[in-house]
Amino acid sequence: MASAERLPGWTYVEPDTLEDIAATLGAQTPARSLPEATLRDKINAAWLGRIAGCNVGKPVEWGSHWTAEHIREYLILADAYPLRDYVPMLDPMPEGFTLTACWPETTRGNVKGSARDDDIDYPILALHLLETHGTALRPEHVGAAWTRLFPIEQVFTAERAAYVNMIEGFTGSDVARRRNPYREWIGAQIRGDVFGYVHAGSPWEAAKLSFQDASLSHVGNGIYGEMWAAALVAAAFTASSATEAVEQSIAVVPPQSRLAEALRHTLELKASGITWDAALAEIEAAYGHYSWVHTINNAAAVAVALLWSDDDFLTGVGRVVMSGWDTDSNGATVGSVLGVIAGTRNLPDNLIAPLENRTRSALFGFDNSVISDLADRTTFLALNGLT
Template sequence: MTPQPTTAAPSADAAGRTGPDLADRIHGGWLGRIAGNMLGKPVEQGEVWTRARIDRYLQRAEALPLTDYLPEPTDPADRAVLRPEWRACVRGRIQGSCRDDDVDYTILGLDLLETHGFGFSTEQVGALWLLRLPYLQTFTAERVAYRNLVDGLRPPLTATYHNPYQEWIGALIRADIHGWTCPGDPARAAGLARRDAVLSHTGNGVYGAMWAAALIAAAFTAPSVRDALESALGVIPAGSRLARTVRRVAALHDSALPWQETLATVAGETPGLGWIHTVPNAAVLTAALLYGDDDFTRTLALAVRGGLDTDSNAATAGSVAGVRTGAAAIPARWTQPLQDTVRSAVSGFDGVRISALAERTLRLAAAGP
């Protein structure tokens, strides 16, 4: 049984927002992350599902522009290379969310803050993984770090020993909880995310987590999504490859270059990094947010149509868009199929209510440092 939160609700967050508004925005973040993850999951394999192939899939199903969950495939060749979970993730078939690491780590991060508070250590992050997270539900850098923990290594060696995935996207997908619990305080959110990320990542892998946490924290109070992105850039080294790439996407957007051409340009400037590396995925995410222009549906759609790690990018884009939109204003076609229920491999959390996760996150946000 997952412990349930108490019923008292806070009246305001650190940025002075009213309690109901903060509650709606945090709930929107959870719903946006889970809906985005579900939207992108069937085509999560960037080597196969290029931007062009995703759009061909949608065109054959008469689903462009994309305004709902992915349609069922009409081409047997597409059906053969979709993720095996696709039948539970396409429109008309969704009955609650599928299990996925993009959501598992968010739940695990919530448990971390409830168990150890905001003063948690990197060692405590690792201990909680061993306690609650099945080894075979970890991937790339997280699996290496998990194995290193079992072998008795301690951070930062857990991130560097026999780990070729140190700058991949895994730490970034763990960052949302730190943004939601630090509304309007991107620097504090980034600090929490860094302490989590160094268990398994280095360099741009860590910067990606810091940037994402700061972006989500800033989304609560920034006048626009562009302002939130600018705030997030302030927490990572300006000369890092991640910061340079995010600024490049923003500059191309400002020049009125079409979305497709912006992604093609940046892809040509970041060759050889692979479809799970933090930097090219941050480019897709940044483009989705800027060209989505605070429209929830368009933001999610562009995050998936951008290719690469589709479910991770759409999950983070959905988190930002959900915070900015609030749960009450997210179109029902995204939220109703989730049935307020999430599947999870995290011990003690399978079948938990999304609304309960949001309530527990609200308490942490209201508690502050």
């Protein structure tokens, strides 16, 4: 299967190397800068927004059970629809509804510092990698950090397959491709934000650097997902709105790929004037055949939530979590983007205060990280450049 040719009629062009990806793209959005105080504040808000958004989605991160319809039914029973807070825990739980095992530390009233999650581990690791390697970062550096700092049982799907391949001595493209049916799933997309933070206002620079991380474990749309997320976050720092950030970010995705097609679809839906509910239904119909942890459907859900967010943090995070699929990953990405747009002062206290400025992590040496410290270190790189 790994060496089989595409079926006749395949029209997509989905290269894997950075050079071939770049060759498919048109002109990129020019880099833009912003004042130091503004940059510092927005990076802090981005970290807080990402971590809060992740925790909002964690109790319902089970896409085969927590569909958009099922989430809506539960939130209506809990008098919490539309979602604008952490997910409530009903006691007793209604029959047919089961929150994930993390609910004692991620539901409304129970958040006391951020729970551990891979959507938080990877940004922390990305920061460490950039502090260590800067622009010289390559996939082998990422792999070495995984095997040194990440317990294998805390990495999943494509990342675990790549991890096993490295332990068994495989290198190069074999790490991402050998026995890895998850290599176009969402795992890389959740790892892109910090590359956007350090290249605030420079979507293409963020995307190029994130490629070095993504290509360790992913190919095709899996790689594009991380490049898109990095560009999306970078664009948010200088864009006038979340819609403009989405529009700019698509420029880093190969235009004849399935991901680009899906993202363009979301913009067409927005231009048509339909409601968020109708747009979500369209996205479910078009991309619901993918695994609930695939890149394409989840990226579309993120884009739709941002396009219909009206730049409001609670609206955007609530809507992307209510969309189902990979709720914590998508909540983190939307929280990151809208955190940048909002700034620290405008973040909602009901989501931010319970984080207590700290997060758990499975990375060796990084547990109980202080969120403001992560932001300060990120800001230093953004201001002083990567060596």
